[in-house]
Amino acid sequence: MRESVAVVHDLVSRFAPADELGAEHRASALAWLASTDDVFRRVKPASPPQHLVSYVVPVAADGRILLVDHINAGLWLPPGGHVEVDEDPALTARREIQEELGLGDAGLSRSPTFLTITHTVGQDHGHTDVSLWYVLACTGDEELRPDAGEFNAVRWWTRAELAAADPGRFDPHLFRFLAVLDRDVMFDELNRRTGLERLRAGSDRFGPVAAVLFTPNGHLSVRAGCGGGYEVMILDDRGDPVAAGRTVDLDEIAGTMLDLHQEHSAADLAERHTYLAVSDPDVAIEALWHIITEHGEGSTVPIARAAAANPVLRRVWPWISHGTLNLYDRRDRPSLVKRGLAFHPAVGGFRVRPYGDGEIPAAEPAETAIARAAKIAASWDD
Known part of the structure; x- marks a missing residue:
């Protein structure tokens, strides 16, 4: 395997898929990377017809997302571009945000956080992009120097504006990415507040989670709540829900995690953290149906x-x-x-x-x- 392709293969192999489609894209990308070294665009507009792309999603401190109205694609997309032959995708990300927007790379994530495979249909020939999504942390006040030859417009979008817009005007995976971004942000913050080695993001038996803590006596899952805040569920070592609740306070959740790590019982946790309530079987079943129908894959x-x-x-x-x-x-x-x-x-x-x-x-x-x-x-x- 070509060394530059091996680098990308290693990046993709370390992805933890956020959902079933993510797992399919990861498996497909790994099989493709293992089958050929011809993964970089060599000739414009689309040779080879499947090739690597680096996306960069600028995220402001207040949660806004910077997107570009791409002339060729006819969609609002993250900035980014094709990975040149033998180029490291991280270097592509740095180059593209400088060339397209005049932004520096001080807040660029060291590794991509998301992977997608998308068949594009723009003004040029249709092709398939295998896209690695990087995050660029911004203040939201940066001076932008957009490339007028590439974009009709550039703007910061609030989450409310994105939710109200026609989803067909965006990359088809943008909203999946935003869900992963929110989970990653929550996980990073909980990890900072607890320092618990067993804490991880990903999924439990009921679907995607922002953070899950496994202990010998059970586990605790955290999800972004419907209507705001966070939904917390604690299950015992048999997999039965024993306590659940909703709170807007990440410090409270971090404290619950630390107490669970210290092997406090569900009754103790509910007494120490009043947002929690011990679940009887009927309440527990209702809570599980809520998770699967409102937060599931x-x-x-x-x-x-x-x-x-x-x-x-x-x-x-x-x-x-x-x-x-x-x-x-x-x-x-x-x-x-x-x-x-x-x-x-x-x-x-x-x-x-x-x-x-x-x-x-x-x-x-x-x-x-x-x-x-x-x-x-x-x-x-x-």
Whole structure:
């Protein structure tokens, strides 16, 4: 493998995918990098037809995002450009923000934080970009010298403005990136406040998380809350939710993590941190359905919401594994499930398979899959 390609392969191999699509893009990029050294654009506009790109997302101290109205792409995009032959992608990032915006690289992240594979359709020939996304920390007051030949306009966007805009006017993965950015910022801050080695970002059994702390007695997950603040859930070593709550105070969450690390019980944690409440089974199940339907991965959210709307399925424990919605009887334990079923995505809908059933069922539309799953779950009471 060419040395410059090996550098990129190493970068990509160290990515922790934030969601199922991220895992697919990482696997595809690694396979591509292992199969060829022809990964840099050699000839404009698109030779080879798949090549590396470095994006740089300037982020202001108040959370605003700088985007450019790209003439060729016809979209609002992060600044950036194609990686030259044998160029380190980090050098590409530095070069592009200087050439395109006149910005320095003092706040540039040392490594990319996000990876995407996108087929582009601009004024030039369509091609596939394998993009490495870097973050540039800014004040938001920097003087900009945009390249008029590249951009119609350049502007800072607030999160509210982005949320209200037509998503079709942006890179198709921008909003996934912003979710990862928010989780990374929260993780970095919690890591600074706690210094706990077991703390990490990524996902738990119910979907993406900003930070998760594993201990011998269980784990604590933190998510950005619906409507602001942070949602915290504590699960015991069997995987059962034992306490949950919402707070806007990261110091409070950091304190909860430190106490959990010291092996305080759920009752102790709820007494010491009043935003938490000990969960009975009914409350716990409702909390898990909320996480999966409101904070889950895109591919599982529609079927999870349909299942949650069914009164029979709403009473059982939900969890996610490899893009599959799983349900099991509340009398079972996650480590020993006797009564459970899974919705396996398939062409034409889903295959509803009860645990322990070796038969591979036919795929069926979501509506009938939900009805059959409810019939199976109702039989667990017999």
